[in-house]
Amino acid sequence: MATINEIQDQIVEDFGLFDEWDEKYAYIIDLGKKLPGIDAKYKVEENIIKGCQSLVWMTSNYKDGKVYFEGESDAIIVKGLVALLLKVLSGQPAEDIAKSDMYFINKIGMEQHLSMTRSNGLASMVKQMKMHAIAYQSKTV
Amino acid sequence: MITINTDLLTADGTLNIERIREDFPILHQEVNGKPLVYFDNAATTQKPIQVVEALTAYYLNDNANIHRGIHSLAERATAAYEATRDSVKTFINAKEREEVIFTRGTTEGINLVASTWGLANLKAGDEIVVSAMEHHSNMVPWHMLAQRTKAVVKILPMNDAGELLTEAFDTIITAKTKILACVHVSNALGTINPIKELIAKAHAVGAVALIDGAQAVSHLDIDVQDLDADFYAFSAHKLYGPTGVGVLYGKRAILEAMPPYQGGGEMISEVTYESCTFNELPYKFEAGTPNIADVVALKAAIEYVHSIGKAAIRTYEHELLDYAVSKLKDIEGIRLIGTAKDKVSVQSFVFSDIHHQDLAIILDKEGVAIRTGHHCTQPLMGRLGVTGTSRASFAFYNTKEEIDQFIAAIYKAIKLFR
Numbered sequence: 001m002a003t004i005n006e007i008q009d010q011i012v013e014d015f016g017l018f019d020e021w022d023e024k025y026a027y028i029i030d031l032g033k034k035l036p037g038i039d040a041k042y043k044v045e046e047n048i049i050k051g052c053q054s055l056v057w058m059t060s061n062y063k064d065g066k067v068y069f070e071g072e073s074d075a076i077i078v079k080g081l082v083a084l085l086l087k088v089l090s091g092q093p094a095e096d097i098a099k100s101d102m103y104f105i106n107k108i109g110m111e112q113h114l115s116m117t118r119s120n121g122l123a124s125m126v127k128q129m130k131m132h133a134i135a136y137q138s139k140t141v
Numbered sequence: 142m143i144t145i146n147t148d149l150l151t152a153d154g155t156l157n158i159e160r161i162r163e164d165f166p167i168l169h170q171e172v173n174g175k176p177l178v179y180f181d182n183a184a185t186t187q188k189p190i191q192v193v194e195a196l197t198a199y200y201l202n203d204n205a206n207i208h209r210g211i212h213s214l215a216e217r218a219t220a221a222y223e224a225t226r227d228s229v230k231t232f233i234n235a236k237e238r239e240e241v242i243f244t245r246g247t248t249e250g251i252n253l254v255a256s257t258w259g260l261a262n263l264k265a266g267d268e269i270v271v272s273a274m275e276h277h278s279n280m281v282p283w284h285m286l287a288q289r290t291k292a293v294v295k296i297l298p299m300n301d302a303g304e305l306l307t308e309a310f311d312t313i314i315t316a317k318t319k320i321l322a323c324v325h326v327s328n329a330l331g332t333i334n335p336i337k338e339l340i341a342k343a344h345a346v347g348a349v350a351l352i353d354g355a356q357a358v359s360h361l362d363i364d365v366q367d368l369d370a371d372f373y374a375f376s377a378h379k380l381y382g383p384t385g386v387g388v389l390y391g392k393r394a395i396l397e398a399m400p401p402y403q404g405g406g407e408m409i410s411e412v413t414y415e416s417c418t419f420n421e422l423p424y425k426f427e428a429g430t431p432n433i434a435d436v437v438a439l440k441a442a443i444e445y446v447h448s449i450g451k452a453a454i455r456t457y458e459h460e461l462l463d464y465a466v467s468k469l470k471d472i473e474g475i476r477l478i479g480t481a482k483d484k485v486s487v488q489s490f491v492f493s494d495i496h497h498q499d500l501a502i503i504l505d506k507e508g509v510a511i512r513t514g515h516h517c518t519q520p521l522m523g524r525l526g527v528t529g530t531s532r533a534s535f536a537f538y539n540t541k542e543e544i545d546q547f548i549a550a551i552y553k554a555i556k557l558f559r
Contacts, residue, residue, distance in 0.1 A: 021173070021506055026557055029499075053498040053514045053529065074528075075496035076558060 004096055007088045008104035015108040024109065025077065032080030038070045049128055054078050058128055062136040067094050069129060081113055081122055089129055097133035102126050149449045156449060156457045162538050164189040164445075175508025178543040183328050183356060183487050183534035184512050186381045188442070195441035196383060199434045206430055208407065222433050225440040226423070229388050232443050233373065234364040239422040240396065242389045243436050247355040248278040250374030250389030251322070253402045253426065254351055255282035258372075259320070261400055265291035268317040270343075272297040272305055272334065273524055274327040277517040279353040283322055297323070297339075299524070303330035303479040310342050318348040325357035329516040329532065330479030331462075331487030333361070337368050344369065349395065355379055359536070360458065360485040362451050365390050382442030383435035389426070396422055403428040454537045458486035461535040461544065468548045472555070478530050486535040489516075495558045497531045503557060507550035 002010070018024045042059045049056040054075035061068045069090040071082040088104065089097050105111060105122055114123045149164075151157045162168055165187050170177050179187060199221060205214035207222050223238075230238045244250045259282075263269070269283045273296050280294075287294050295313050298306050314321060321343035326333050340350040351372035354363060358375045365373050370390070377386040391399075401408055401419050405428035410418040419425050446454070465488055469475060478489035491497065497513035504511055514529045515522045522529060533547060 022553070022557065025503065025506070029557055053501075054496060075498040077499045077502050 001091060004088055004092050004100050008102070008107075011084065011088070011104050012107045021109070028080035028084070028110075029076055030080070031083040032073075032076040032078075035072070035079055035083040035086070038072045042070070043072075049124055056082065056125060058082075058125065058132075060129075060132040060136075062094070062139075065093050065095075066091055067097055067129075067133050067136055069132070071125075077113075081110065082125065085122070085125055085129065094133040094136045098130055098137060100130070147448070150453060154453060156453055156537060158538070158540060161449070164191065165538050166190060168538060172508040172510070173506050175506075176546070178509040178539075178546050180533040180535060180539065180543070180547060181510045181512045182359075182536040182539075183379070183532065185378045185384065186359060186536055187538070188381055188383065189445050191445055192382055192438050192441045196434055196438040199437045203437075204434070207433055208424075218433060218437075221437045221440075222431070225436050225443075228440045228443050232363070232447075233388075233390055234366050235390055236366055237393055240390055240393050242391065242396075242423045242426045243431055244374070244387040244389050245385055245432070246376040246378070246387035247353060247374045248387075250372070250387055251279055251351065251353065252282045253389055254372050254374075254391070255286045257399045257402050258349070258395065259283075259286040260289065261398075263290040263292045263319055266317070267292040267319040268295050268315070269293070270295045270297060270314055270318050270321045270323075270348075272323045273299045274303065274305075274330060274332065274334075274518065274521050275322070275324055276328050276353065276355070277519070278355075279322050279324055279351075280520065292319070293317075296520075299332075301525075302481050303327065303332045304481045304483075305332075305334055305339075307335065307338070310339065314339075314342045314346055314348070316346050318343065318346050320349050320351060322351045322353070324353040324355075326354075326360065326485050326487075327479070327518075327521075328356045328487070329489055329518045329521055329530065330481065331356075331484040331489075331534075332479060332481040333357075333483040333485060336370070340369050340371075356485065356487075359446070360451070360455060371395055377435065377439040377442060380439075380442055381445055382439040385432050386435040386439050393422065396426070401425050401428070405429045407431075449537060457537055458535055461539055461541065462486040462488060464541050465533060465535070465544045465547070468544065469551075472548075472551060478525060478527070487532060488534075489530040489532040491527050491530050492555075495554065497529045499558060500531050500551070500554050503554035504547070504550045507546070507553060509547050509550045511547075 038057055043057050047057045047059050049058055054073055056073045058071045069086050071086055073079040073082055114121050149157055149161055167187050203217040205218040207219040226238050226241050229241045235241055269292055271283055283294050297313050298309050323336055323339055325336050336352055343350040349371040352370045354373050354375040358380045371392050373390040375388055378384040408420050408425050408428040410420050474492050476491050501513040512532045
């Protein structure tokens with residue numbers, strides 16, 4: 001399996017093909033539409049990354065030192081961004097997730113989604129995913 | 142000295158939009174490579190250059206702490222600060238200048254009344270009446286007061302168009318009602334409420350009436366004496382003025398009987414180690430050094446609005462609203478939220494298949510600023526059965542061309558999402 005940074009570099013390369021912002025967003029919207037939703041039983045308060053505007057649910061499993069994430073949002077662009085984060089981080093070693101640097105977000109021009117006002121921006125999603133990874137790490141030590 | 146332009150209206154009394162827009166430099170910029178279309182005026186309005194100049198001039202020439210200094214700057218600063226009080230008095234037709242209290246904004250004005258008048262006058266079982274369309278600012282302070290006093294909050298219901306049910310007034314406003322707190326114009330729906338009638342109903346049962354005028358002051362003529370409001374609160378920043386300043390109007394007799402809000406400088410008459418006596422109105426409620434510069438600049442905002450005239454503003458804003466609604470209602474899958482007969486230039490809407498946040502992101506890419514979410518009216522969103530809406534709100538500097546850009550951006554978003 002490719003490493004976190006290899007996947008990030010691939011995404012950056014893919015986005016390099018788009019000339020216009022609407023092509024980028026059309027791609028993200030498509031990713032959002034294709035991302036399978038998470039099971040209704042996981043759509044509970046404790047899995048919500050709460051924002052002012054939309055909801056994000058995030059769950060994870062731990063197997064053989066690797067963390068597998070599932071996520072969903074009621075807003076489609078956010079769901080597409082969740083899909084990108086899953087692509088990069090899901091199935092990676094907990095240790096690597098915990099110390100990862102999500103540089104692809106800036107490189108593909110999505111930095112405005114990092115700190116969307118009072119909203120579940122990418123930054124809080126990444127933080128949440130790292131917390132999951134750190135929690136699994138500490139359980140195994 | 143503030144100069145007010147006299148050429149903001151054309152010879153036939155309509156708005157000289159091009160000339161007006163010159164006074165708002167912020168509007169002349171590109172966002173994401175597109176001309177900025179600012180339709181978030183219900184959140185805050187832009188400031189004309191006259192307001193910015195008043196603010197700058199105060200700091201460059203007159204800055205001093207007010208009311209106590211025996212030197213020329215202090216006298217000039219005090220005069221400028223108190224001149225705004227006179228200006229507000231005229232603007233809302235208060236009977237006396239002492240009835241105008243400067244606050245940080247609408248929210249603080251309402252909290253002031255809830256904390257002082259409310260705690261002094263409410264007891265267990267008393268009722269506080271608010272409407273179904275209150276902003277959290279006119280809901281949460283009353284919930285907090287109810288929790289402290291064991292009073293009960295009652296809700297004036299509304300219909301699906303976003304109009305209060307007048308037939309329910311008499312069953313909700315009863316002898317148990319101690320205060321009616323109602324929004325003049327709904328921020329999420331644009332509805333203009335029949336507050337004069339509501340105030341009369343409140344008075345008929347011996348209750349006092351507080352009006353949240355945050356969304357009303359920039360559109361409607363406010364006459365607190367004609368309305369017979371006991372309290373009327375609004376913010377300067379929704380009136381083309383600075384942030385951080387608001388006004389609480391209160392009838393003198395009620396204000397006199399109220400305990401002070403915060404303690405500190407300015408609000409006292411005499412202080413000993415053992416006790417203190419309080420200053421007279423309005424200073425009793427203006428503890429500490431106030432936001433002098435922004436209060437001074439508020440006068441320029443009022444003068445600017447006055448120099449165009451609210452009647453001309455309303456006529457023009459209604460043209461914009463009608464034009465926008467005529468274009469919006471043709472969009473497939475749209476549901477207009479807030480369709481009251483009596484409205485200001487605010488239109489909310491939802492799509493069943495497009496999340497409001499998604500729409501806002503694409504609109505921003507197209508240079509269009511709207512507001513999405515629950516608009517700090519979560520109970521209202523629940524009543525309407527939505528988690529949030531998209532809201533376009535128009536001001537007198539907006540144009541039909543901007544509405545065209547806004548509508549085109551919605552169609553572009555639809556193409557991306559569907």
